[in-house]
Amino acid sequence: xxxxxxxxxxxxxxxxxxxxxxxxxxxxxxxxxxxxxxxxxxxxxxxxxxxxxxxxxxxxxxxxxxxxxxxxxxxxxxxxxxxxxxxxxxxxxxxxxxxxxxxxxxxxxxxxxxxxxxxxxxxxxxxxxxxxxxxxxxxxxxxxxxxxxxxxxxxxxxxxxxxxxxxxxxxxxxxxxxxxxxxxxxxxxxxxxxxxxxxxxxxxxxxxxxxxxxxxxxxxxxxxxxxxxxxxxxxxxxxxxxxxxxxxxxxxxxxxxxxxxxxxxxxxxxxxxxxxxxxxxxxxxxxxxxxxxxxxxxxxxxxxxxxxxxxxxx
Numbered sequence: 001x002x003x004x005x006x007x008x009x010x011x012x013x014x015x016x017x018x019x020x021x022x023x024x025x026x027x028x029x030x031x032x033x034x035x036x037x038x039x040x041x042x043x044x045x046x047x048x049x050x051x052x053x054x055x056x057x058x059x060x061x062x063x064x065x066x067x068x069x070x071x072x073x074x075x076x077x078x079x080x081x082x083x084x085x086x087x088x089x090x091x092x093x094x095x096x097x098x099x100x101x102x103x104x105x106x107x108x109x110x111x112x113x114x115x116x117x118x119x120x121x122x123x124x125x126x127x128x129x130x131x132x133x134x135x136x137x138x139x140x141x142x143x144x145x146x147x148x149x150x151x152x153x154x155x156x157x158x159x160x161x162x163x164x165x166x167x168x169x170x171x172x173x174x175x176x177x178x179x180x181x182x183x184x185x186x187x188x189x190x191x192x193x194x195x196x197x198x199x200x201x202x203x204x205x206x207x208x209x210x211x212x213x214x215x216x217x218x219x220x221x222x223x224x225x226x227x228x229x230x231x232x233x234x235x236x237x238x239x240x241x242x243x244x245x246x247x248x249x250x251x252x253x254x255x256x257x258x259x260x261x262x263x264x265x266x267x268x269x270x271x272x273x274x275x276x277x278x279x280x281x282x283x284x285x286x287x288x289x290x291x292x293x294x295x296x297x298x299x300x301x302x303x304x305x306x307x308x309x310x311x312x313x314x
Contacts, residue, residue, distance in 0.1 A: 004032065004106070004291060004294075004295075005032030005033045005036065005101075006101065006288075006294060006295045006298045007251055007288070007295065007298055007300050008032060008033060008036055010282050010300055011033055011099060011249055011300065012033075012036050014247060014249055014277060014278075014300075014302040015037065015099065015249055015302075016247075017037045017040035017045065018040070018045075019040075019041060019042060019043065019044075019045060020041065020043070020044045020045045021041045021096035022041070022045055022046050022047070022048070022092065022093070022094050022095055022096055023037050023041065023045070023046075023048070023095070023096060023097045023098065023099065024047070024048045024049075024050070024083075024095055024097070024098045024099070024241070025047055025048070025049045025050065025099050025101075026080040026083065026098060026099065026100045026234065026238075027050070027051060027080065027099075027100055027101045027102065028050060028051045028057070028060065029056060029060070029105040029107065030059070030060055030063070030106075030107060031049060031060045031063070031064060033099055033101060034047045034073060035064070035067075038069040038073060041072075044072075045072065046072045046073070046074060046092070047072065047073050047074070048074045048076065048086070048087070048090065048092045049074065049075050049076065050076045050077075050078055050083075051075075051077060052077070052078065052129045052225075053077075053108075053112075053129055054129065055112070056108075057075050060075070061075055079129075079230060080100065080230060080234045081229070081230040083234050083237040083238060083241065084237040084240060084241060094243055095241050095242055095246055096243055096245075096247070097242075097246055097247045097249070098241070098242060098246070098247075098249070099249045099250075100234070100238075100248075100250045100251065101251045102252045102253060102254075102257050103251075103252070103253040103257075104128075104221065108128070115146060115189070116221060117190065118193075118194045118211060118213040118214070118217050120190060121190055121191040122189065122190050123147065123188065123189060123190075124145065124146040124147040124150065124187065124188060124190060124193060125145050125147070126145065126146040126220060126221045126225070127143055127145060127224055127225065128225050129143070143224070143225075144224060145224065146193075146220045146224050147187070149161075149220055149223060149224065150182065150187045150193060150220070151182050151186050151187055155175045155178075156175070158175040158179070159171045159172050159174075159175035161220065162174055162175060162216055162220075163219075164219075165218065165222040165254075166215035166218050166219030166222075167215055167255065168215040168216055168219060170201060173201075174197055174216055176200070177197070177199055177200040178193075181196045190217075193213070193216075194213045197212060197213045198213070218254065228257065228260060231260050231261070232260060235248075235260075235261070235264045236264075239268060239274065239305060242305045243305070244305055244306065245304060245305065245306070246304070247277070247302060247304045247305075248302070248303050248304075248305070249300060249301075250300070250301050251298050251299065252281075252299050252301075253294075253297045253298055253299070258281065258299050258301070261301050262301065265301060265303050268303070269303075272306070273305065274304065274305060274306065275304050275306050276302075277302040277304055278301050278302045281299035281300060281301050282299070282301075282302075283298065283299060284296065284298055
């Protein structure tokens with residue numbers, strides 16, 4: 001499967017990597033963006049690539065092992081919520097830019113077998129990794145699965161995540177259907193969950209532009225991986241790590257993610273710490289959407305770190 005990085009051209013234009021500069025790809029995945037950065041920041045510039053999923057990192061390492069970039073790309077399996085600690089551990093200094101490409105990778109949908117897609121009959125897992133570890137000062141704890149959420153959480157809690165994380169208008173009906181169905185038989189697979197969701201939808205809403213299960217699957221995935229809290233924890237660390245004039249670029253795919261980024265950028269602008277380079281989020285052109293449908297919901301926001309009372313001219 002060919003990995004197509006979302007908004008790659010725009011990311012590179014805004015980050016503008018120069019020779020010997022260092023960057024962090026906080027969600028490296030299949031390294032599409034990282035390789036584009038490494039093409040620009042040679043001969044000695046490096047990229048620190050972080051991903052929560054050990055399996056996808058293993059695949060990406062194998063992919064680049066015989067390339068000219070292998071000695072300039074450092075892989076770390078961790079949650080980007082631990083960003084500052086990772087940088088200190090690996091002594092990765094003078095960071096000129098940080099990229100967050102939020103959401104799941106194409107690999108998770110197509111190849112992981114963990115139930116991220118409603119179009120494949122797979123176990124209801126949806127974990128990027130099997131533990132959540134937000135801080136080394138806290139003990140690692142077992143991470144819940146999608147199966148546990150749909151089979152053990154209270155109806156009102158399921159309704160809440162469907163509404164808040166998925167923007168699902170039929171969240172109450174779906175939550176009730178889930179709780180009714182699990183009384184008869186545990187919901188263990190994606191196709192079982194899709195069928196439950198289908199029954200909760202009025203007929204006229206089952207054939208819209210997006211699949212009727214899209215928002216519910218998105219909401220459950222976000223809950224499983226505690227994605228919004230990870231972003232909230234990572235952003236202040238990213239600004240602290242950046243060198244003055246260093247840039248932070250964030251691609252979001254969900255309105256909740258985008259709001260967190262937007263509000264954070266505005267707050268730091270008021271404090272004189274950031275200058276926002278994208279007055280409005282950058283979206284993919286139709287040409288890219290045709291090649292990579294995933295880019296349809298992508299929104300890119302970019303800011304640059306400044307010193308107090310200084311301005312930045314783009």
